[in-house]
Amino acid sequence: MAAPGGDMQWCFSQVKGAIDDDVAEADIISTVEFNHTGELLATGDKGGRVVIFQQEIENKSLPQFRSEYNVYSTFQSHEPEFDYLKSLEIEEKINKIRWLPQKNAAQFLLSTNDKTIKLWKISERDKRPDGYNLKEDDGRYKDPNSITSLRVPVLIPMDLMVEASPRRVFANAHTYHINSVSVNSDHETYLSADDLRVNLWHLEITDRSFNIVDIKPANMEELTEVITAAEFHPHQCNTFVYSSSKGIIRLCDMRESALCDRHTKLFEEPEDPSNRSFFSEIISSISDVKFSHSGRYMMTRDYLSVKIWDLNMENRPVETYQVHEYLRSKLCSLYENDCIFDKFECCWNGNDSVVMTGSYNNFFRMFDRSQRRDVMLEASRENSKPMQVLKPRKVCAGGKRKKDEISVDSLDFNKKILHTAWHPQDNIIAVATTNNLYIFQDKVN
Amino acid sequence: MSEENDETKASDEQQEMEETVISPEKSEEAKLKARYPNLGAKPGGSDFLRKRLQKGGQKYFDSGDYNMAKAKMKNKQLPSAPAEKTEITGGHIPTPQDLPHRKTSMVTSKLAG
Numbered sequence: 001m002a003a004p005g006g007d008m009q010w011c012f013s014q015v016k017g018a019i020d021d022d023v024a025e026a027d028i029i030s031t032v033e034f035n036h037t038g039e040l041l042a043t044g045d046k047g048g049r050v051v052i053f054q055q056e057i058e059n060k061s062l063p064q065f066r067s068e069y070n071v072y073s074t075f076q077s078h079e080p081e082f083d084y085l086k087s088l089e090i091e092e093k094i095n096k097i098r099w100l101p102q103k104n105a106a107q108f109l110l111s112t113n114d115k116t117i118k119l120w121k122i123s124e125r126d127k128r129p130d131g132y133n134l135k136e137d138d139g140r141y142k143d144p145n146s147i148t149s150l151r152v153p154v155l156i157p158m159d160l161m162v163e164a165s166p167r168r169v170f171a172n173a174h175t176y177h178i179n180s181v182s183v184n185s186d187h188e189t190y191l192s193a194d195d196l197r198v199n200l201w202h203l204e205i206t207d208r209s210f211n212i213v214d215i216k217p218a219n220m221e222e223l224t225e226v227i228t229a230a231e232f233h234p235h236q237c238n239t240f241v242y243s244s245s246k247g248i249i250r251l252c253d254m255r256e257s258a259l260c261d262r263h264t265k266l267f268e269e270p271e272d273p274s275n276r277s278f279f280s281e282i283i284s285s286i287s288d289v290k291f292s293h294s295g296r297y298m299m300t301r302d303y304l305s306v307k308i309w310d311l312n313m314e315n316r317p318v319e320t321y322q323v324h325e326y327l328r329s330k331l332c333s334l335y336e337n338d339c340i341f342d343k344f345e346c347c348w349n350g351n352d353s354v355v356m357t358g359s360y361n362n363f364f365r366m367f368d369r370s371q372r373r374d375v376m377l378e379a380s381r382e383n384s385k386p387m388q389v390l391k392p393r394k395v396c397a398g399g400k401r402k403k404d405e406i407s408v409d410s411l412d413f414n415k416k417i418l419h420t421a422w423h424p425q426d427n428i429i430a431v432a433t434t435n436n437l438y439i440f441q442d443k444v445n
Numbered sequence: 446m447s448e449e450n451d452e453t454k455a456s457d458e459q460q461e462m463e464e465t466v467i468s469p470e471k472s473e474e475a476k477l478k479a480r481y482p483n484l485g486a487k488p489g490g491s492d493f494l495r496k497r498l499q500k501g502g503q504k505y506f507d508s509g510d511y512n513m514a515k516a517k518m519k520n521k522q523l524p525s526a527p528a529e530k531t532e533i534t535g536g537h538i539p540t541p542q543d544l545p546h547r548k549t550s551m552v553t554s555k556l557a558g
Contacts, residue, residue, distance in 0.1 A: 016556045016557075017555050017556050018555040018558070026552070026554075027554065027555050027556075029556075043554075043556060045554060045556075047552070047554070049553075049554045051554045051556045051557045071556075071557045074553060074554055074556075074557040084508070088499075176498055177498075195497070195498050196498075220495060223494050223495060224494070225494075226494055226497065226498070245494070275468060275470070277468070277470045277471050277473070277474040278474040278477060278478070278484075279470055279473065279474060280470070328469045328470055328473075329469035329472070329473060330473070331469075331470060331473040331474075331477075332473040332474075332476040332477045332480075335477060336477075336480075435555070437556055
């Protein structure tokens with residue numbers, strides 16, 4: 001991927017966030033998402049805040065235009081709450097942000113914490129009314145007796161103000177922790193999923209939600225599987241998938257029945273029973289599922305690999321990519337420090353030819369499906385000179401370490417890249433380290 | 446390959462060596478079992494999942510104690526901002542001032558700075 005001649009060469013573009021190593025919990029980035037045009041990039045953090053960046057395109061006709069993302073709007077989406085009935089704290093951490101397709105001048109997004117989904121409207125205001133008859137310029141009311149003539153108020157330009165307001169609050173529908181929201185291709189409904197249930201909402205209706213999947217067993221002692229992610233098909237408004245902690249993906253068709261407990265398709269890769277170990281089920285747990293833009297494929301991320309599934313073939317994935325196979329011999333310590341439960345996300349590029357996912361030590365991986373090539377890159381402040389080309393990184397599993405390679409024992413497991421996003425059309429990517437957001441772009445964009 | 450066995454330590458080591466040759470995952474499992482002999486055979490069991498469902502864990506709150514403490518506080522002068530946020534232990538009844546609240550004024554994200 002580093003070779004010239006049509007291959008991608010990733011360069012540093014921007015980094016957002018504090019430089020100091022002392023990371024406040026609230027600043028931990030918990031979700032990153034481009035909108036449908038790629039003009040806007042939203043991040044959510046553990047402190048319940050959303051920051052939206054807007055792309056400001058410098059001369060696009062130039063062969064090497066640099067697009068800069070600058071702060072467009074920032075607001076407090078969720079606050080910490082306490083459920084007195086169950087004596088449980090409800091974190092304000094934003095688990096997911098999903099943009100709605102743009103219908104008018106305003107932008108809309110769904111943001112969710114563990115229990116409540118909110119629809120936010122982000123609108124621009126660049127004019128204000130001036131010349132009221134009954135009010136002074138500073139807002140004080142005039143004495144009506146002092147008015148001798150009438151005028152028509154006019155709208156005058158003002159500095160651009162971006163306002164975010166909560167338009168809908170979808171609450172009290174989830175007993176367990178929400179892990180996913182997904183907007184339907186009908187642009188009217190969306191789903192939200194927690195550990196045991198998937199609910200269907202209408203964007204206009206907040207006091208009602210339909211339960212479409214319920215895997216809660218009658219006896220909780222029999223619980224063996226939880227829902228880890230869910231997503232609507234990009235084109236078929238009746239189809240959605242949900243993944244589980246056992247590495248199974250179920251595809252459901254809402255036309256079949258009101259309650260989609262019985263799947264239409266079940267995707268599972270058979271496991272060699274002789275290879276089974278204590279860790280097998282844990283590392284097979286799917287942390288993310290994403291449909292391709294084409295709608296023909298879906299990608300799943302489990303602890304060590306990324307798998308591409310053809311929706312027409314249920315018994316095994318069509319492609320499997322090892323993200324960090326060198327960790328297989330470290331599973332014991334990764335279990336002890338809980339890293340084995342880290343939930344990595346994955347994403348597709350605009351034309352579904354490349355997939356990307358994060359790893360440890362602030363490394364992230366890209367797999368080029370068409371060229372059968374992959375690369376590992378690093379998001380770090382050391383490689384953040386403007387337009388600096390990122391050098392491929394390599395981890396040495398054991399034995400002799402070559403120059404420029406890093407030993408698996410030197411990896412920093414506290415530096416995890418869990419969230420990445422790819423611009424829907426261009427080769428621009430957003431990579432979130434713990435508290436910084438890196439933006440990289442392809443040199444030959 | 447057997448998972449649990451009561452063989453002697455010597456043959457355990459031998460098996461571990463065999464497992465290292467066959468699968469790094471299996472040798473990692475042996476390592477883990479050596480460190481935590483009480484570990485259940487089934488990691489994905491319901492106990493494990495139920496713990497996961499609870500996530501933060503429960504914080505016990507007694508509304509009776511809380512309201513009585515609040516009533517007591519009304520008679521005293523309310524303290525100015527507490528010096529530090531102390532850990533809420535069994536001996537201390539939480540009051541609104543003590544609860545680890547986020548600052549009421551919005552702290553802007555450093556990403557926007």
